[in-house]
Structure formats: C-alpha cells, structure tokens
Amino acid sequence: MIDFYTWTTPNGRKVSIMLEECGLAYTVHPVNITMNQQFEPSFLKISPNNKIPAIVDRETGTTVFESGAILLYLAEKTGRFLPKSGDARWKAVEWLMWQMAGLGPMAGQLNHFAVYAKEKIPYAIERYSNEYARLMGVLEKRLVEAEYLAGEEYSIADMAVYPWVAGTLPVVVKNFRGLIKSHVHIDKWLKHVHDRPAVQRGMNVPPAD
Numbered sequence: 001m002i003d004f005y006t007w008t009t010p011n012g013r014k015v016s017i018m019l020e021e022c023g024l025a026y027t028v029h030p031v032n033i034t035m036n037q038q039f040e041p042s043f044l045k046i047s048p049n050n051k052i053p054a055i056v057d058r059e060t061g062t063t064v065f066e067s068g069a070i071l072l073y074l075a076e077k078t079g080r081f082l083p084k085s086g087d088a089r090w091k092a093v094e095w096l097m098w099q100m101a102g103l104g105p106m107a108g109q110l111n112h113f114a115v116y117a118k119e120k121i122p123y124a125i126e127r128y129s130n131e132y133a134r135l136m137g138v139l140e141k142r143l144v145e146a147e148y149l150a151g152e153e154y155s156i157a158d159m160a161v162y163p164w165v166a167g168t169l170p171v172v173v174k175n176f177r178g179l180i181k182s183h184v185h186i187d188k189w190l191k192h193v194h195d196r197p198a199v200q201r202g203m204n205v206p207p208a209d
C-alpha cells in the first residue's frame with residue numbers, strides 16, 4: 001500500500017498516472033496547497049521541501065518526495081515503464097530530467113507571470129513564453145524521430161511530460177498566437193497518451209472541483 005500525498009496539479013498527476021498504470025494499491029491524501037496545508041508539520045516530515053507530490057511506501061517504510069524521484073522509485077519497485085538497460089533506459093532518464101529541470105520550472109514561471117502575478121511584467125512574460133516555445137520545439141523534434149520519448153515504448157518520461165503539455169500547450173497556442181511554430185507530432189503523442197485508460201484515471205486524482 002502506498003500513501004500518496006498530492007493535489008490537482010501536473011506534478012501530482014504524473015505520479016497518479018504511474019500508480020494507475022502499475023495497478024498499485026494506494027490511498028490519496030489531498031494536500032490543499034491553496035490553503036497552505038503543505039506547510040503542516042506532519043506533511044513536512046514526509047516532504048521537507050513543502051511541495052506535493054510525496055509518497056510513503058507502507059511495505060518498505062520508504063518515503064520519497066520530488067515527482068521524478070517517485071517515478072524512478074515506482075519503476076524500480078514494479079520493474080515497469082523504465083527500460084532495464086541500453087539506449088532506451090537513458091533516453092527515458094534524459095527526458096524525465098528534461099521535464100523536471102526544464103519544462104516544469106519554465107512553464108510554471110510562465111503561468112506565474114502571465115496569469116497569477118498582480119503586476120504584469122512584459123520582460124518576464126516574454127522571457128518565459130519564449131523559453132516555453134523553445135522547449136516545445138525540442139519536444140516536437142523528438143516526437144518526429146520517436147513515437148514516445150524513450151523511443152518505441154511508453155515510459156515514465158511520457159508520464160512526467162504529459163500532464164504539463166496537456167495542461168499548458170492549448171492555452172499558450174491560444175494566447176500567444178504564432179509563437180509555437182509546429183506541434184503536429186506533439187498533438188499526435190498527446191492523443192496516444194490521453195487514450196490510455198490509466199492516464200485518464202490518473203488525471204482525475206484527486207478530482208478537480
């Protein structure tokens with residue numbers, strides 16, 4: 001049994017997708033970050049960086065925070081969705097790191113400055129929208145050469161990238177007309193990943209109101 005601490009955001013959904021894909025038994029503990037529940041001392045013991053997601057594996061007593069680390073932990077635990085060796089393994093790890101260090105932070109900053117910031121700062125919006133568009137160019141190029149991010153097989157890299165792209169690309173395409181040059185292969189990949197029943201279940205954990 002896995003205790004899963006999460007909220008209705010892309011970083012949480014990567015993990016719920018993996019839990020659903022693997023058919024692991026888990027209990028959801030919603031941490032409402034809009035009500036500062038991530039700062040509660042009991043949660044900080046599990047996730048010292050005060051962010052969701054985090055898990056506690058009741059079978060082993062292992063606690064893991066950081067969504068990328070959780071995906072690697074669950075892949076190792078189940079032996080699934082991370083190729084055992086060779087090029088495909090390192091492609092999966094590369095694209096997982098790309099999401100964790102690039103797409104997530106940059107899309108997060110774009111969302112902050114374009115949507116949430118009380119003062120709209122053109123420099124910040126331009127910087128992060130351009131970086132987001134650059135990252136979509138890199139992703140499109142990868143998906144021209146491979147069906148999934150690690151190659152032929154769907155992996156934890158797709159699970160990490162999917163919730164971020166599904167949630168942001170349509171909004172950026174609409175609000176920054178012409179900025180994303182081509183997303184034909186991204187759209188095809190989005191549909192393939194979306195069509196997986198486990199992805200649809202995982203994207204609803206916990207349900208958004």
Ligand SMILES: N[C@@H](CCC(=O)N[C@@H](CS)C(=O)NCC(=O)O)C(=O)O
Nearest residue numbers: 009011033050051052053066067068
């Ligand atoms: N690098 C972290 C980022 C996690 C993260 O940013 N979580 C956000 C929600 S998506 C959060 O909990 N924010 C609460 C806060 O910053 O106080 C991961 O991938 O797990």
